[in-house]
Amino acid sequence: MASKRDYYEILGVSRTASRDEIKKAYRLLARRYHPDVSNEANADEMFKEVSEAYEVLSDDQKRTAYDRFGHAGVRGTGAGGFQDFGFGGVADIFEEFFGAGFGASRRRRRGPRRGADLRYDLNISFEDSVFGAEKEIEVRRPEICPTCNGTGAEPGTQPERCAHCNGSGEVRRVQQSILGQFVNVATCPICRGEGEVIPTPCNNCGGRKQVQQDRTMKVRIPAGIRSEQQIRLSGEGAPGTDGGPPGNLYVVVDVERHNIFQRRNDDILINLEINVAQAALGDEIVVPTVDGDASLKIPAGTQSGTVFRLRDRGVPHLNSNGRGDQLVMTQVVVPTNLSERQKELFEEMADSLGKAVVPQREKGFLNDLKDALGDMFGL
Numbered sequence: 001m002a003s004k005r006d007y008y009e010i011l012g013v014s015r016t017a018s019r020d021e022i023k024k025a026y027r028l029l030a031r032r033y034h035p036d037v038s039n040e041a042n043a044d045e046m047f048k049e050v051s052e053a054y055e056v057l058s059d060d061q062k063r064t065a066y067d068r069f070g071h072a073g074v075r076g077t078g079a080g081g082f083q084d085f086g087f088g089g090v091a092d093i094f095e096e097f098f099g100a101g102f103g104a105s106r107r108r109r110r111g112p113r114r115g116a117d118l119r120y121d122l123n124i125s126f127e128d129s130v131f132g133a134e135k136e137i138e139v140r141r142p143e144i145c146p147t148c149n150g151t152g153a154e155p156g157t158q159p160e161r162c163a164h165c166n167g168s169g170e171v172r173r174v175q176q177s178i179l180g181q182f183v184n185v186a187t188c189p190i191c192r193g194e195g196e197v198i199p200t201p202c203n204n205c206g207g208r209k210q211v212q213q214d215r216t217m218k219v220r221i222p223a224g225i226r227s228e229q230q231i232r233l234s235g236e237g238a239p240g241t242d243g244g245p246p247g248n249l250y251v252v253v254d255v256e257r258h259n260i261f262q263r264r265n266d267d268i269l270i271n272l273e274i275n276v277a278q279a280a281l282g283d284e285i286v287v288p289t290v291d292g293d294a295s296l297k298i299p300a301g302t303q304s305g306t307v308f309r310l311r312d313r314g315v316p317h318l319n320s321n322g323r324g325d326q327l328v329m330t331q332v333v334v335p336t337n338l339s340e341r342q343k344e345l346f347e348e349m350a351d352s353l354g355k356a357v358v359p360q361r362e363k364g365f366l367n368d369l370k371d372a373l374g375d376m377f378g379l
């Protein structure tokens, strides 16, 4: 191994240089030798060398060790020592120093990029949310142009290297400053960093490489889904660029309100009117459920606001077996427009029940309901 240069010499500072002087010297040299920026031969090596020198001299502990023992004092210190000083580490220091934007254009331009995720809003019925369904959706999304296969060039022609930046995608400008000269780099305005221009753009996409396509797709709606939940269709989003993978398509569900069923967690709530006689004498009544009609026995003396439970008639649990219940809340309806006969019967009943009324306690009927049901029916 060739003998290593002195760190102070590499940065061009004295052995008594302050932290600020060291920082300033590194900043200048790093700009000059950064491989994304520099035209100089051996820029990579020089950049590594100045970064290594800076890493040691900017750290008080390492600098002290270096001052006392030279290179031997800092070899193997830190994370693995400098033998493993990979380029990633150097780039990290550099970005910490100058911000990630500086010199990042090359990294941004090259290499595959994943396509964007897309969103599709889908309205489904209450029943579909309970039982699941398979839906067809029509999605308009960008796709790689089939005419040019994503090159942007008319078939039979080729993209050409950009003459303005010579294919690098960047233009460099030498700037003078009081600290010396450094090279400023910007994205090439002609090819927008692509390094290529298309002399004869594809007729189908106009050189944009992608076209909007309408696609019909099938979506499986799982039983038990609720509003705002989404279904991922992997790889059905926008295409990636430069060989990157496509994004995903997210189908976001909105469940329509049902006119009799209401959902709370995985239970289904229903409000059911019964008449005074059914409430007083009890009855077997027919109750609609999502599975069809079911029969429910209500006992004599059922009050308004009594809740009956029909087991396993609710919404299936989305990620496990089983399903919720249906809760039936009764509401006793007092008849209006009585026939003569009905009027007579009620008058007889009135005589037998007497005329006494019992004042309600301060807590009213609605409060009792709230206690019993929480926010179940939005009371």
Ligand SMILES: [Zn+2]
Pocket (backbone or CB within 6 Å): 145, 146, 147, 148, 149, 150, 151, 152, 153, 202, 203, 204, 205, 206, 207, 208, 209, 210
């Ligand atoms: Zn095309």
Ligand SMILES: [Zn+2]
Pocket (backbone or CB within 6 Å): 162, 163, 164, 165, 166, 167, 168, 169, 170, 188, 189, 190, 191, 192, 193, 194, 195, 196
């Ligand atoms: Zn260019």
